[in-house]
Amino acid sequence: MSNKRPETKLVPVPSVNKIPERDVDKSPILEAQHLGIDFGGLTAVNEFNMAIGRTEIAGLIGPNGAGKTTVFNLLTKVYQPTRGTILLDGLDTAGKTTAQVNRMGIARTFQNIRLFDNLSVEDNVKIGMHNTIHSGMLSSVLRLPSYWREEKIAHQRALELLSLFDMQDLANAKAGSLPYGAQRRLEIVRALGTNPSLLLLDEPAAGMNPSETAELMENIVKIRDTFQIAILLIEHDMSLVMGICEGICVLNFGQIIAKGTPTEIQNNPEVIKAYLGNGKEV
Amino acid sequence: MKQYFKTMKTATKVDYATYAGVVLAFVIVMLCQSMGLLSRSITGMLVPICCYICMSLSLNLTVGVLGELSLGHAGFMSVGAFTGIITSMCLSASVSSELVRIVLSLVVGTIFAAVVGLVVGIPVLRLRGDYLAIVTLAFGEIIKDIINCLLVGWDERGLHIALNFDGTKSIDSLGLSENGIEIIKGAQGASGNDRIATFVVGFVLVMITLIVVLNLVRSRTGRAVMAIRDNRIAAESVGINVTKYKLIAFVTSAALAGAAGALFGLNYSSVSAAQFDFNTSILVLVYVVLGGLGNMWGSIIATVVLYVLPEALRQFSDYRMLVYAIVLILVMLATHNPILRSFFTRLFRREKEDGSAVRAVKGGGSHE
Numbered sequence: 001m002s003n004k005r006p007e008t009k010l011v012p013v014p015s016v017n018k019i020p021e022r023d024v025d026k027s028p029i030l031e032a033q034h035l036g037i038d039f040g041g042l043t044a045v046n047e048f049n050m051a052i053g054r055t056e057i058a059g060l061i062g063p064n065g066a067g068k069t070t071v072f073n074l075l076t077k078v079y080q081p082t083r084g085t086i087l088l089d090g091l092d093t094a095g096k097t098t099a100q101v102n103r104m105g106i107a108r109t110f111q112n113i114r115l116f117d118n119l120s121v122e123d124n125v126k127i128g129m130h131n132t133i134h135s136g137m138l139s140s141v142l143r144l145p146s147y148w149r150e151e152k153i154a155h156q157r158a159l160e161l162l163s164l165f166d167m168q169d170l171a172n173a174k175a176g177s178l179p180y181g182a183q184r185r186l187e188i189v190r191a192l193g194t195n196p197s198l199l200l201l202d203e204p205a206a207g208m209n210p211s212e213t214a215e216l217m218e219n220i221v222k223i224r225d226t227f228q229i230a231i232l233l234i235e236h237d238m239s240l241v242m243g244i245c246e247g248i249c250v251l252n253f254g255q256i257i258a259k260g261t262p263t264e265i266q267n268n269p270e271v272i273k274a275y276l277g278n279g280k281e282v
Numbered sequence: 283m284k285q286y287f288k289t290m291k292t293a294t295k296v297d298y299a300t301y302a303g304v305v306l307a308f309v310i311v312m313l314c315q316s317m318g319l320l321s322r323s324i325t326g327m328l329v330p331i332c333c334y335i336c337m338s339l340s341l342n343l344t345v346g347v348l349g350e351l352s353l354g355h356a357g358f359m360s361v362g363a364f365t366g367i368i369t370s371m372c373l374s375a376s377v378s379s380e381l382v383r384i385v386l387s388l389v390v391g392t393i394f395a396a397v398v399g400l401v402v403g404i405p406v407l408r409l410r411g412d413y414l415a416i417v418t419l420a421f422g423e424i425i426k427d428i429i430n431c432l433l434v435g436w437d438e439r440g441l442h443i444a445l446n447f448d449g450t451k452s453i454d455s456l457g458l459s460e461n462g463i464e465i466i467k468g469a470q471g472a473s474g475n476d477r478i479a480t481f482v483v484g485f486v487l488v489m490i491t492l493i494v495v496l497n498l499v500r501s502r503t504g505r506a507v508m509a510i511r512d513n514r515i516a517a518e519s520v521g522i523n524v525t526k527y528k529l530i531a532f533v534t535s536a537a538l539a540g541a542a543g544a545l546f547g548l549n550y551s552s553v554s555a556a557q558f559d560f561n562t563s564i565l566v567l568v569y570v571v572l573g574g575l576g577n578m579w580g581s582i583i584a585t586v587v588l589y590v591l592p593e594a595l596r597q598f599s600d601y602r603m604l605v606y607a608i609v610l611i612l613v614m615l616a617t618h619n620p621i622l623r624s625f626f627t628r629l630f631r632r633e634k635e636d637g638s639a640v641r642a643v644k645g646g647g648s649h650e
Binding site: 103133142 | 291292493494497498500501502503504505506508509511512513515516517518519520521522523524530
C-alpha cells in the first residue's frame with residue numbers, strides 16, 4: 001500500500017467549513033460550529049469551526065497547550081461545551097454523555113494510554129464491542145444459547161480486528177503487560193470495536209520511532225479504506241500529519257489560525273509564526 | 283474432550299476447578315456426616331459456613347470486580363435474614379413442606395435485599411470516589427436500628443407491622459389474635475423460629491451464588507463492570523453506561539447477600555439485629571481481602587479457614603482472638619511475599635506454557 005494520494009482539493013460546505021472534494025455530495029460526518037469552552041475566566045477554546053468529510057483523514061495540530069486535547073474532550077463530551085454546536089452526522093449532540101456520543105459514532109484513543117490493564121487483550125477489544133454484543137445479564141448468567149452465539153461472534157470479530165495490527169497472537173496476554181507500541185495499537189483496535197463513523201486519535205505516534213510511525217501511517221490509511229470512516233488525529237509528528245492528512249486545522253491559544261491542505265498549511269505565514277515565532281521579537 | 287480442555291482459557295479452567303472443588307468438599311462432608319465422623323460443633327458450623335461463603339462471594343463482586351468498597355454488607359444480610367424469617371413464619375401454617383418454605387423465604391430475602399440495594403445504590407453510585415463506603419457504613423447502622431424497633435406479628439387477618447420509635451409500644455400493641463405468631467419483637471429480634479435451614483440447601487445456595495458470580499464476570503456485563511474498575515474514563519469512551527453497570531453489580535451483590543442472610547436467619551431459633559453489625563461487615567471484608575480481590579475460589583477457602591479457625595483455637599481460651607489476629611497477619615505477609623509468589627508462579631508455569639503463543643511472543647511477561 002502506498003501513502004501517495006492524489007492532491008486533495010478542499011471544497012466549502014454550506015457553513016464556514018471545508019471537506020475533501022470526494023465527500024462533497026454527502027453531508028460532513030462531523031461539523032463543529034462556533035465551539036468554545038471556558039474554565040472559570042479562562043477561555044480554553046473559542047470559535048472552533050471544523051467539518052470532517054465522511055472518509056477524510058483530518059489533522060489537528062498546534063503548539064503545546066493550544067487546546068487540541070480539549071477539543072477532543074469537547075467532541076466526546078468529557079467536557080460540556082460552553083458555546084457552540086456539534087453536529088454528528090447531522091444530529092446535535094447537545095446534552096449527551098460520553099457514552100451516548102460513543103454510541104452515536106465517535107470513538108477515541110487517549111494521549112496517555114487508558115487500557116483496561118488487568119484484562120486480556122481480547123477482553124479489551126470485546127469491551128470496545130460492548131454495544132455491538134446484545135446478550136443480556138439473564139442469558140449470560142443462565143448461559144443460554146444466545147450467550148454462546150454472541151460470545152462466539154464477539155470472539156471472532158475481536159480476533160479479526162486484532163489481526164488488522166497483527167496482534168491476534170497476543171489475544172490472551174494481559175493488556176497492561178504489552179509493550180508501549182502494542183498498547184497504542186490496542187487502543188485503536190478497541191476504539192474500532194465500537195463501530196465508529198469518526199475515529200479520534202490523540203497523538204497516535206507519540207513515543208514511536210520513524211519506522212513504527214511509517215507503519216502506523218500505513219495502518220491509519222488502511223483503517224480508513226477498510227472501514228470507510230473519518231479519522232481526526234492530533235499529532236506532533238509532522239511527517240505523519242503532512243503524509244496522510246487531507247485537511248489540517250491549526251490551533252493556537254484555543255483559536256483556529258489556519259485551515260487547509262498540507263501544502264497550504266506548510267506555506268501559511270501565521271502557522272510558521274505560531275510554531276517558530278516572528279523573528280522581530282528576538 | 284482432551285483437545286477441548288487444552289483450548290480452554292485459563293480463566294475457564296479455574297472456574298470449572300472451583301465448581302469441582304466445592305462439589306468435592308460437599309461430597310466429603312456428606313460422607314463424613316453419614317459415617318458419624320463429625321462432631322456436633324462441626325455439624326453446627328456447616329450452614330453458617332455456607333452463608334458466609336455466599337456473603338464473601340457476593341462482597342467480592344462489589345469489592346473485587348466492581349472495585350467499590352462496601353462496609354455495610356451485613357446490612358443486606360440482615361434485611362434478607364428478617365424478611366426470610368417473616369416469610370417462613372407466615373407460611374408455617376399454610377405450607378407444610380419445609381423445602382418449599384425455605385426456597386420461598388430465600389427468594390423473598392433476595393428480592394428485599396435487592397430492592398434495598400437499589401435504593402442505596404441509585405443515589406450513591408452516580409458519584410465518583412469513596413462515597414459508597416461511607417454510605418454503606420451508615421446504611422448498616424441504620425438498618426440495625428430500624429430492625430431494633432421493628433415489631434412484626436402474623437395472624438389470620440394478615441401481617442401486622444409497627445415501628446417502635448418512641449419506645450412506648452410493645453409486641454402486644456400489634457393486637458394479634460389468640461393464635462397469632464409474634465415474629466420480630468424489637469430489640470430482642472426474632473425468637474422461636476423454626477430451624478429449617480439444612481446443609482444441602484446451603485450447598486445449593488453456594489453453588490447458585492458461585493454460578494451467578496462467575497458467569498456474570500465472564501460475560502459482557504461482567505466485562506463492562508471490570509472495565510469501569512480498571513479505567514472509568516476509557517469505559518465511558520467505549521459507550522459503557524457507568525452508573526447502570528455499577529448498579530447491576532451492586533444490586534446483584536446485595537441480592538446474593540440477602541439470600542445468604544435468609545439462610546442464616548433460618549438456621550437459628552433466635553436472631554437479633556445486633557448480630558449483623560459493623561464487625562460482621564468487616565469480617566466478611568477480611569475474608570474477601572485475604573482470599574484475594576476478584577478471586578472467587580480464594581474467597582471460599584479464606585472464608586472456610588477463617589470461620590473454622592476461631593473455633594479450632596478454643597484451646598487457647600482467653601488468647602483465642604490474639605492468636606487469630608496473629609494468624610491473619612501471617613497470612614497477609616505470606617500472600618504478599620514476593621519470594622513465595624514467584625515460587626508459586628514457577629510451580630504453575632509448566633502447566634501454563636503449553637499451547638500459549640503469548641508466552642513465546644512476550645517472553646514470559648504476564649502472570650495471573
